[in-house]
Amino acid sequence: MTLSDASAVIDADVRLEPALLTREDRARLLRYMTMMRSAEERALSLYKQGKVPGSFYDGRGQEAISVGAAFALAPRDRLCILHRDLGAHFVRGVTPDRYLANYMGRADGVTGGKDGNMHFGDRGLGCVGMVSMLPDMACVANGMALAMKMRGEDRVALTFFGEGSTANGQWHEAMNLAGVQRLPVVFVLENNRFAYSTPNELEFAVDPVRRAAGYGFPGVEVDGNDVEAVFAAAHEAVERARAGGGPTLIECRTMRMHGHGAHDDMSYVPPELFAEWEARDPLETYAARLLADFGFAAAEVEAIRAEVRAQVAECAERALASPMPDPATAAEGVFAERWEPLGDGAAPWSGWADAGAAAGGGPADLERRVA
Amino acid sequence: MTLSDASAVIDADVRLEPALLTREDRARLLRYMTMMRSAEERALSLYKQGKVPGSFYDGRGQEAISVGAAFALAPRDRLCILHRDLGAHFVRGVTPDRYLANYMGRADGVTGGKDGNMHFGDRGLGCVGMVSMLPDMACVANGMALAMKMRGEDRVALTFFGEGSTANGQWHEAMNLAGVQRLPVVFVLENNRFAYSTPNELEFAVDPVRRAAGYGFPGVEVDGNDVEAVFAAAHEAVERARAGGGPTLIECRTMRMHGHGAHDDMSYVPPELFAEWEARDPLETYAARLLADFGFAAAEVEAIRAEVRAQVAECAERALASPMPDPATAAEGVFAERWEPLGDGAAPWSGWADAGAAAGGGPADLERRVA
Amino acid sequence: MAAQLTYLEAISDGLRTEMRRDESVLCLGEDIGAFGGAFKVTAGFAEEFGSERVLDMPLAENAIVGAATGAAIEGMRPVCEMQFADFIACGFDQLVNVAAKLHYRQGVAVPLVVRLPSGGGFSGGPFHSQNPEAWFLQAPGLKVVAPATAADAKGLLASAIRDPNPVCFLEHKGLYRHVRGEVPEGEHTVPIGEARVAREGGAISVIAYGSAVPLALAAAEQLGEDIEVIDLRSLWPLDREAILASARKTGKVLVAHEGTAACGVGAEVAALIAAEAFEHLDAPIRRLTAPDVPIPFSPPLEAAVLPQPDDMKEACRELLAY
Amino acid sequence: MAAQLTYLEAISDGLRTEMRRDESVLCLGEDIGAFGGAFKVTAGFAEEFGSERVLDMPLAENAIVGAATGAAIEGMRPVCEMQFADFIACGFDQLVNVAAKLHYRQGVAVPLVVRLPSGGGFSGGPFHSQNPEAWFLQAPGLKVVAPATAADAKGLLASAIRDPNPVCFLEHKGLYRHVRGEVPEGEHTVPIGEARVAREGGAISVIAYGSAVPLALAAAEQLGEDIEVIDLRSLWPLDREAILASARKTGKVLVAHEGTAACGVGAEVAALIAAEAFEHLDAPIRRLTAPDVPIPFSPPLEAAVLPQPDDMKEACRELLAY
Numbered sequence A, B: 001m002t003l004s005d006a007s008a009v010i011d012a013d014v015r016l017e018p019a020l021l022t023r024e025d026r027a028r029l030l031r032y033m034t035m036m037r038s039a040e041e042r043a044l045s046l047y048k049q050g051k052v053p054g055s056f057y058d059g060r061g062q063e064a065i066s067v068g069a070a071f072a073l074a075p076r077d078r079l080c081i082l083h084r085d086l087g088a089h090f091v092r093g094v095t096p097d098r099y100l101a102n103y104m105g106r107a108d109g110v111t112g113g114k115d116g117n118m119h120f121g122d123r124g125l126g127c128v129g130m131v132s133m134l135p136d137m138a139c140v141a142n143g144m145a146l147a148m149k150m151r152g153e154d155r156v157a158l159t160f161f162g163e164g165s166t167a168n169g170q171w172h173e174a175m176n177l178a179g180v181q182r183l184p185v186v187f188v189l190e191n192n193r194f195a196y197s198t199p200n201e202l203e204f205a206v207d208p209v210r211r212a213a214g215y216g217f218p219g220v221e222v223d224g225n226d227v228e229a230v231f232a233a234a235h236e237a238v239e240r241a242r243a244g245g246g247p248t249l250i251e252c253r254t255m256r257m258h259g260h261g262a263h264d265d266m267s268y269v270p271p272e273l274f275a276e277w278e279a280r281d282p283l284e285t286y287a288a289r290l291l292a293d294f295g296f297a298a299a300e301v302e303a304i305r306a307e308v309r310a311q312v313a314e315c316a317e318r319a320l321a322s323p324m325p326d327p328a329t330a331a332e333g334v335f336a337e338r339w340e341p342l343g344d345g346a347a348p349w350s351g352w353a354d355a356g357a358a359a360g361g362g363p364a365d366l367e368r369r370v371a
Numbered sequence C, D: 001m002a003a004q005l006t007y008l009e010a011i012s013d014g015l016r017t018e019m020r021r022d023e024s025v026l027c028l029g030e031d032i033g034a035f036g037g038a039f040k041v042t043a044g045f046a047e048e049f050g051s052e053r054v055l056d057m058p059l060a061e062n063a064i065v066g067a068a069t070g071a072a073i074e075g076m077r078p079v080c081e082m083q084f085a086d087f088i089a090c091g092f093d094q095l096v097n098v099a100a101k102l103h104y105r106q107g108v109a110v111p112l113v114v115r116l117p118s119g120g121g122f123s124g125g126p127f128h129s130q131n132p133e134a135w136f137l138q139a140p141g142l143k144v145v146a147p148a149t150a151a152d153a154k155g156l157l158a159s160a161i162r163d164p165n166p167v168c169f170l171e172h173k174g175l176y177r178h179v180r181g182e183v184p185e186g187e188h189t190v191p192i193g194e195a196r197v198a199r200e201g202g203a204i205s206v207i208a209y210g211s212a213v214p215l216a217l218a219a220a221e222q223l224g225e226d227i228e229v230i231d232l233r234s235l236w237p238l239d240r241e242a243i244l245a246s247a248r249k250t251g252k253v254l255v256a257h258e259g260t261a262a263c264g265v266g267a268e269v270a271a272l273i274a275a276e277a278f279e280h281l282d283a284p285i286r287r288l289t290a291p292d293v294p295i296p297f298s299p300p301l302e303a304a305v306l307p308q309p310d311d312m313k314e315a316c317r318e319l320l321a322y
């Protein structure tokens, strides 16, 4: 591989063929982003009311990334979702009540109180809950992809990580192995400008997406606040992986609009940066686009917001009604009695609408569907 | 930093200004390479005679790398020398008897029997003995360089690693930190085609030297069997680091001409590969060049070989005469009583000949000396 | 002169005092500069000492410990901060294989400190609540300290920084703001390797460290019994004499800590006593620790796993009644 | 039907048998394919099973353990080889934080095995001689086995592969070729969590595992005394009943292993006995282990550090005489 090829950074500003997304898909994209925003706002208020033990983290401003990326996955694909990616859980079928209950340490939370905040994943929906150590899940996603490849399945593993995590050795080990074995894995890098309080300049000398070349697979840069751009890049990467084309690193440029955690006042962030990115809010800009470019009526958009608000409110009640776990179970479950497969996740994208696709799916079905 | 700059791989086939190396320097380069070859041959025979406990590793075919790179260092610079780099120990002032004694676990070995084979470094000569875990010493070299930079010293840390070790996460952590902090460190990558039995294709998809760009510093490729090319690249990198220009990654292309260890018959290596590289033996080719290009007489070259043979033979006797360590000392030394600075190493290159250079040195003195 | 400081303030005070005293002292960690650290231990340090001496590192623990090792060899006195003690698993190799063994193998001293905000009790969950100290005792070449009081936190940190060896400094997050006490102003050191008799008594000995010390002292007061409480302070080297003296005196020993049981520091202390003070024992050696499970997040689950005041009282009562 | 195999051959036999039985069994490691592994455990495997199922991995232990974790979740049964047990420090985070905790936290089973060629005795030096088992007991969620016989090596490896949890399989390099014995052909499993009475006796109990087992048996024979030898085989879960039964029977216990003392498995066993069998003890609980130092390279130094036959005999004599 000559240097120039190796270094090519694909620019995914290319608008995707509109055919890929139906009107209903676009409504869904807005709905999931709105659900993430509302659920996190509700969780934050619960935290401020003292109903959330420990600390609180959200992904405000980054909603387009987890929603757009997860939207490209088939039911049979697998995910490791990270701490700014609540939208991906919702896309795969987790309901806000189980998210809120998890944050509150309730029995009906996804982990039943065993783990907290964003350290959860619904095994029944094809997700492995993240660990705190970053970016360890990238190595785990590799392993899932390795199993898929060995068995000749046209399935894909997708995971996320922040730009700060790319400084960790495990990021390199994951990228290198994925490149050597051409694993069907998609790496979504969320560059939100900061790792906790640490700005990009202290994290790396060269933007990590440019490192993809050094691992032998494409690095793609997209506007992380444009849900359709993220979907387009993820879709392309997923199909490449499915077709045996190996891994892709997608860098989504965005901005973390809240503190690292609720305890963090972000005094280290220049205010103008907020102003700049506030204007690029992924929900607002997408809603505007639905009205301007895709013939949505203001009432439709408002209806989506209202529905979501209602659903989240109802979910919060359910979560608050959930009991605390029984202390007697605290020492249970350290060891497994048997292995069981993960379940498949929801795949709301119309590309998977026909059962066949959901079950087997893959590029073929896809083309059929899209044509 | 734009992608193209970032990716530039300097090609160091550029012949260095002859002025940098005196006739005596060239004789020294041949002498150190010959010393490494003879000492390792002698150690191997001692191993076969059962006088070396444990396992045995050598750097046959890679002599030009450790000798050429270490030759560019000033006394005050610091090194972490690896397991194929015996020549660097000799350049810095270790004598073959202490190397042989260390392999035999004798009291007069560099580590006094506490550690074995190539896991040694003479603290009195500015070297920190390697650990087995690869490439951990790259992180340690960074730390030494960080201290030098913080104190505003014009000193440099240099370390080596094999191409296989670049797959490990610590390699990435070391490269990334060196790039972010622009540390005065030189990384010498020895690509000898294999990591134990593992060929390049299973180690990485893209040659690691091409990754330097992704860390924001130059990657340089040189013929690892050409001692002057290695010296030229190391000299340039050392001076860059000394002048505040930050790190350099130098890839030396070579071939491991022996097994990973003496127990390894290398059945996994295609014989033609040996033939190809045998013809490029760093000692033979350099001797030929001294005769052809630098007016050395055959007798001179032969004299160097004879001297070295005699010295190594005498050193072997001394090593064999060294006692085994006293078992009573086995549990001693786990904790230090006090910190002491490392000593300075020998710097045989004529560029450091005048005391001033040896003491303070740096680019200035250097230019003076070379002009 | 002494001031009333919290455990957290005492750590900052100790670190600041040493940085003023010795310009080779250097802090390395994530978010310790402008942000002042996840727990604000280094708040204001970057302003006073400059961001080079309070260096914000990339998210890479092996790089942090490895850089500290190299800098220490070159004459600096690095103090690494793990954002949470749990993350030492990510810098484990550099710590146990490089830093710990260099002096034994090569005669190279490595004066570094790794600060480890450890322990649970506030729903930190499985990755922000661990007590990793026992791992370090299985890595010869490391010293390990775990202060329980503000004064010891300052004094042991100073001693750790001045020690020519790698020292793991376990600072229990549960003590940060809940423990406060008299702390000598200016330079203050506490010798590594010396336990402290936190409460004299003759009926039973509670040998504890870290968060278990206040737990033991509270239980002793509430029970109003003749309970001796030994605060180990240093976990390696262990103060064998102090441990054995108390065990021989009371003949009844409870070893207590928050970390999990299997191969924990409590196991080592119990084994030491069972070997060296056997003739003086009048009761089985009991341990009060977390069970061998990850630390759960939800308050009722976490409380069921971490030793609670009632557990401590119950364990003391049992032993007194034996 | 049974064959006479070395401990090493038995490991290969067990792995080969499981790979033939279950095509989801997969080997991941460095130099395990074409080369057959540093110790040739997988020699010939790539030819029989294909290089995809005997995958040569890049030099990256976290990537190996992490990939095994992901593959296990997706239904494979990965067996990772650490080239030497010492290198687990480089894959430590994935093992203790990801694999070990996934079931407790998320209900996700992780059926993987990490093979750990461990132990010293042949001048491997500080990085090729370690016995890291105690670290794993401080990481809840891991099972740990350490066979001492050829039959147990095969049977425990098979059980480890079939177990739905992460299992650390400690294979002592010193036993590879020095231990040989009857090994059942074909499928053979040994239950995890069950110790073995290697030698019945009533005077003292030597509770050992790994390389300390042959050492104890040899000492017992040579002393011709009524010594019981318990081979733990599984270090986690520990066979508490077997340990306590022997301790109660003899009342005199020597715990022996090659790993270092502080917070070692021996400390846990001693603490367990001191708590649960106290009334039956007639003597202090002794430990025979390596001292808390790195393992030196030179033969006389290494011999001074690792438990030797004479040390074992001496320790038994002392206890018998007590």
Ligand SMILES: Cc1ncc(C[n+]2csc(CCOP(=O)(O)OP(=O)(O)O)c2C)c(N)n1
Binding pocket: A084, A132, A133, A134, A135, A161, A162, A163, A164, A165, A166, A168, A190, A192, A194, A195, A196, A256, A260, C030, C059, C060, C061, C083, C087, C090
């Ligand atoms: C190995 C490791 N070290 C330290 C931490 C503590 N920590 C939690 S989040 C974080 C910053 C992560 O930054 P980034 O990867 O950019 O993700 P973001 O939070 O910005 O989405 C740090 C340092 C961690 N989680 N893992």
Ligand SMILES: Cc1ncc(C[n+]2csc(CCOP(=O)(O)OP(=O)(O)O)c2C)c(N)n1
Binding pocket: B084, B132, B133, B134, B135, B161, B162, B163, B164, B165, B166, B168, B190, B192, B194, B195, B196, B256, B260, D030, D059, D060, D061, D083, D087, D090
């Ligand atoms: C972290 C780590 N894992 C495994 C090993 C075992 N090992 C020793 S040398 C070696 C191969 C190293 O290859 P390379 O880096 O190319 O160096 P070379 O020996 O070829 O000079 C391996 C796998 C090690 N030393 N360190």
Ligand SMILES: [Mg+2]
Binding pocket: A162, A163, A164, A190, A191, A192, A193, A194, A195, A196
């Ligand atoms: Mg970030």
Ligand SMILES: [Mg+2]
Binding pocket: B162, B163, B164, B190, B191, B192, B193, B194, B195, B196
């Ligand atoms: Mg190599």
